[in-house]
Amino acid sequence: MTAEIITIGDEILIGQIVDTNSAFIATELNKIGISVFQITSIQDEKTHILKALEEASERAEIILLTGGLGPTKDDITKYTFCEYFDDQLQLNEEVLAHIEELFAKYKTTPISDLNREQAMVPSKARVLHNRYGTAPGMWIEKEGKVFISMPGVPYEMKGLMEYEVIPGLQKKFHRPFIYHKTILTRGLGESAIANRLVGWEEKLPKHLKFAYLPNFGSVRLRISGKGNNEEQLISDVENQAEELYEILGDIISEEQEEDEKIAVEINKLLTSDNKFLAVAESCTGGALAAEFTTHPGASKCFKGGMVCYATQTKIDLLQVNKELIEKHSVVSAEVAEAMAKNARKLFKSDYALSTTGNAGPTKGDSDAEVGTVYIGLATPEKVYSQKFFLGNHRDQVVKKAVYKAYEMILREITA
Known part of the structure; x- marks a missing residue:
């Protein structure tokens, strides 16, 4: 059972927005045993859409489209659908009532004919x-193929996938079982791990696939299988995983859900122990707090944070001793530790992380080389820091610093 995803919109092709819809749709389809054969992004233009529909129908049983369903004239997907399926538009009273209800409840502007036309x-x-927007999704079948069109607005698309599309596909199609097992490793790079797994990979059964998913400071290893016998499939994957543990036991951290991040791991551990975290950030500019609070449940274990970017702010608000900064530099182990210690006290938390460094592209209030970062950690028992050299690309320095900080506290709370 295969599917193809088509995203429609010039804004994707010119790089104005990033196509996150395809990743979400592919993940949800995979969960129910439907493999994605291809993902295509195309212009919001009739002949291009028609060609994409025709070509996709030759490759896949299920074709899912997002985009081009808005109220403006450049949104032409449903008109193109009519041409492709030799059909015509008609008013759907239920959709019209829903649109009018949304405007009455949530909009301050009056409903227009363009809005009504979405019905x-x-x-x-x-x-x-x-349920979250005015443009309905559409499900049309032709010659045994299913064509599904959804709005490009991510939260509207996700609602349609959850409540309409996935249940509909589960009801219509008999699907094979897909089983994944993801194992998280830390402390060794992708190529080094691959060297240790040469013999194991050569003996991997043909119906199983193996993938390396590297990230900052970690590599996820995923074993995947697809088949009609669920019990046998799970057994095959688990047997291979046991062999992985024998080979890589010294660097395996844990088994992990496909989309779980290190901040989620920390969240779970802190919450289960009824402990709290706070952060004091300089070079990461709020990225530590942003990453942590992106995930649900952060309020159960995150007290808060402070972005003390300027040196004077560290002195005035975080109460880092001015003489300490003058003696050791603002980018130093001593300042990182003082920041963490004072943040823990200020927020009355069990743990506090701090970052101070030079992300580049030029030197700031310190003579530290670009890419130099100190990360401090204050715990109920001690305060310490680590020094890192994280390269010369500003965005990557920040991302790596965030990961290193979370890696530090994860080691601490799992020790």
């Missing part, structure tokens, strides 16, 4: 209720 849908389409 016009191809007569052959089964309407998919969009």
